[in-house]
Amino acid sequence: MNRKIKVILLGAGNRADIYASICFERPELLEVVGIVDPDAVRRELMRKKYSVPSENCFDDVSELVKREKFADAVINGTMDHLHVETSIPVLEKGYDLLLEKPFAVNEAEMNTLVEVARKYGSKVVIGHVLRYTDFYRSIKDRVLAGEIGKIISIETCEHVNYHHMAVSYVRGKWRSEKICFAPMLLAKSCHDIDIMLWMMRETQPVAVASFGSDFQFGAQRKPEGAGERCMVDCPYVDECIFSAKANYLAAPRWKHYVWKSLEGDENLTDEKKARSLMTDNPYGKCVWGFERDGNVDHQTVIINFANGATGTFSMIGGSAKSERNIHIVGTNGEIKGTFEDSRYIVRKMVPSSKSGYEETVYDLNEGGDKIGAMGGHGGGDKKLILDFIDYLNGKELSVSCATLEDSVISHRAVFKAEEARKSESIVKIST
Ligand SMILES: NC(=O)c1ccc[n+]([C@@H]2O[C@H](COP(=O)([O-])OP(=O)(O)OC[C@H]3O[C@@H](n4cnc5c(N)ncnc54)[C@H](O)[C@@H]3O)[C@@H](O)[C@H]2O)c1
Numbered sequence: 001m002n003r004k005i006k007v008i009l010l011g012a013g014n015r016a017d018i019y020a021s022i023c024f025e026r027p028e029l030l031e032v033v034g035i036v037d038p039d040a041v042r043r044e045l046m047r048k049k050y051s052v053p054s055e056n057c058f059d060d061v062s063e064l065v066k067r068e069k070f071a072d073a074v075i076n077g078t079m080d081h082l083h084v085e086t087s088i089p090v091l092e093k094g095y096d097l098l099l100e101k102p103f104a105v106n107e108a109e110m111n112t113l114v115e116v117a118r119k120y121g122s123k124v125v126i127g128h129v130l131r132y133t134d135f136y137r138s139i140k141d142r143v144l145a146g147e148i149g150k151i152i153s154i155e156t157c158e159h160v161n162y163h164h165m166a167v168s169y170v171r172g173k174w175r176s177e178k179i180c181f182a183p184m185l186l187a188k189s190c191h192d193i194d195i196m197l198w199m200m201r202e203t204q205p206v207a208v209a210s211f212g213s214d215f216q217f218g219a220q221r222k223p224e225g226a227g228e229r230c231m232v233d234c235p236y237v238d239e240c241i242f243s244a245k246a247n248y249l250a251a252p253r254w255k256h257y258v259w260k261s262l263e264g265d266e267n268l269t270d271e272k273k274a275r276s277l278m279t280d281n282p283y284g285k286c287v288w289g290f291e292r293d294g295n296v297d298h299q300t301v302i303i304n305f306a307n308g309a310t311g312t313f314s315m316i317g318g319s320a321k322s323e324r325n326i327h328i329v330g331t332n333g334e335i336k337g338t339f340e341d342s343r344y345i346v347r348k349m350v351p352s353s354k355s356g357y358e359e360t361v362y363d364l365n366e367g368g369d370k371i372g373a374m375g376g377h378g379g380g381d382k383k384l385i386l387d388f389i390d391y392l393n394g395k396e397l398s399v400s401c402a403t404l405e406d407s408v409i410s411h412r413a414v415f416k417a418e419e420a421r422k423s424e425s426i427v428k429i430s431t
Contacts, residue, residue, distance in 0.1 A: 002393045006071040008034035008095070010061060010086055012046035014256050015100050015127070016077030018376055019385040020050060029389050033071050036064050036086075041264040065089045072392055073097060073123075079173065081181035084109040087124075091116050096123040098388050102190045103407060105181040107415050110408060117404050124404035125388050129380030130191050130324075131198060131400040132387065134364050135339050139326065140399060143199055147346065148330030154199055154311040155327045158192050159319035165297060166242045167254040169317060170217055171283050176293040185212075185299055185421075186414050189315045192324065193301065193417070194402065194410035196311050199328060203307040205413050205429045210421035212299030214292050216318055222288035229285055231278050242287040244277050258283045294422075301417045333357075339378065341365075 009016040012035045023030040032050035036058045037043045047057050058064045073096040078086050084104050087097055097117075103126050104110035117124045130136050142148065160169075174180045174187045185193075197205060227234030230244040237243050248258045249270065261281055262268055277284030297317040304310055324339040337344025342364040350358045376382070387398050397403065413429060420427040 002029055002389060004028060004031055005073060005389050005392050006031050006033045007098075008032075008036065008056075008064065008071045008074045008090075009046060009050075010036045010064075010074045010076045010090065011078030011082070012037040012042050013077050016075045017046065017049075018381050019075050019077070019098065019127075019388075022382060022385045023050070026386075030385070034058070034064065036061050045264065061086045061089050065093045069094050071095065073388075076100060079180060080187060081105050084113045087113060088116050091120050091122045091124070094120065094122075096392055098125050098127065098385070099404070100127045101194075101407070102182055102186045102411060102414070103404065104411060105186065107412065110411055110415075114404060114408060123391060125384075125391060126402045126404060126407040127384065128191060128194050128198075128402035128407060128410075129377040129384050130195055130339075131402060132380040132383035133339070133378040135337065135342055135344070135378060136195055136326075137400055138362065138364065139328070139335055139337065139344060140199060142335060142346065143328065143330075144399070147333065148328065148335055148348075149332030150202070150307075151200060151309050151328055151330045153309060153329045154196055155325075156192055156196050156312070157314040157316065157325050158189055159321065159323045160188060160315065160317040161320060161322040162241055162318050163247050163253055164322060165317035166247070166287050167257055167283065169295065169297070170242075170287045170290055171285060172257055175290055176295060178291075178293050183418050184296055184317065185210075185301070185315065185418060186411075188317075189299075189313065190410060190414050192313055192315070193414050194407065195326070196303070196313055197410045197413060198402075200305060200309065200311065203305040203309060204431055205303045205311075205409070206306045207304040207426055207428050208301060208413060208417045208420050209426045210299060210301045210417040212296035212315075212421055214295055214297050216297050217287060217290070217295075218292045219288060222286070226286055226288060228289055229278060231274065231284060234286060244284045248277065248283060249273060254283075296421075299421065301413075303413065303417075337362075342378070 009020055009032060020032050023032060032052055034056040035043055035046050035052050038059045043057055074090045076083060076087055076097060076099045080102050083099055087099055104113055168174050169184050177183055223236060226236055230237050237245050247253050262276055298315060300314045302312050327336045328334060333346060333348040335344055335346050345359050345361050347357045347359040387401055416427045416429045
């Protein structure tokens with residue numbers, strides 16, 4: 001029987017809220033007992049939502065750690081560049097930690113965090129939620145069982161649809177390394193590199209090359225005559241695929257990002273939203289009006305492994321539909337599937353058959369495991385927090401669990417891939 005885990009939300013934003021909300025479904029497993037967030041509106045919203053006593057709410061982690069330890073763990077949902085500096089004080093205080101990805105924005109701070117966690121013997125789990133989805137976990141189990149033999153090649157790709165690209169990586173919080181310190185490969189696709197390297201655990205990545213560019217954005221690509229703000233001065237407002245009017249008013253997309261500046265207003269009308277997009281809301285600005293600071297909108301990574309296997313990953317920001325694909329070819333067979341379909345195929349070599357192979361389709365929808373019906377990230381969000389609770393209760397590490405040390409493998413590969421892209425060279429990866 002699990003004991004109830006008490007947690008403090010450090011950065012009580014969207015992600016921390018998602019993990020913490022398991023307490024409404026499973027109140028016997030998790031309780032939110034503290035909040036740290038400098039944003040007074042957020043802090044109060046979350047304080048009320050989770051019925052946290054006011055004396056356990058703080059505007060800075062330094063205030064939290066002045067108090068005696070009063071919880072088992074901290075869920076750190078601050079933004080990427082704050083992960084290490086806000087995690088160190090809580091690890092030093094003896095808290096275990098669920099930390100969002102990317103857990104560090106460069107190798108130096110990655111190494112610092114690992115050292116501190118080792119020193120204090122802390123349990124640190126990273127938010128690699130995709131590993132917990134039935135799709136990836138089921139494929140991983142087949143790889144572990146040796147169903148396709150030794151992996152020769154693994155190809156993965158992530159298509160980020162055009163409105164996701166625009167809201168997060170052009171207009172939003174991850175629009176520039178100068179603001180968030182994380183290039184798109186790290187912010188968006190460290191999950192995908194993690195999935196690749198998790199599938200390839202029998203060997204290690206030893207070298208990486210990478211190419212990418214900003215194909216669609218930047219001032220030089222702005223359509224002639226386009227305005228500064230979609231709903232103020234742009235003649236293309238009703239035809240542009242990135243129109244703020246179409247994406248955020250007519251369609252209610254990405255509301256947790258777009259209406260952040262209006263948070264706390266309980267009477268949020270369309271008029272107020274329109275005024276916001278027409279005045280000071282960055283999401284109302286033309287997508288071609290942002291500094292790009294060398295950011296890419298698509299990137300390919302090629303990895304060489306110690307045993308001679310190879311892997312490729314492509315991130316394409318600007319597709320019609322978001323989609324993740326995987327194709328693993330092994331010495332005895334192959335696995336190919338699309339995450340959003342919750343379905344994959346296993347093919348085995350069978351020389352006696354007409355086609356030379358036999359295939360089996362695994363449709364996870366049939367077991368009621370439909371992506372989307374399962375909550376965030378195909379159910380991965382919920383399974384990760386439940387697994388974290390198990391881990392803190394002394395249960396054995398699950399196959400899906402990404403501990404800090406485990407996640408170092410993919411973070412390091414991402415840092416090296418960025419180095420390779422920027423230096424236009426092949427970069428060695430040493431462990
Ligand atoms: N695992 C996933 O699939 C996944 C998905 C999306 C985002 N993320 C990651 O989750 C993290 C949070 O993203 P989000 O969208 O929830 O962000 P958010 O902006 O909604 O939340 C961040 C919160 O941190 C607070 N904050 C800022 N400075 C702080 C400080 N010094 N101390 C404490 N709190 C502070 C902010 O006020 C805000 O409430 C990011 O690192 C992001 O990359 C992970």
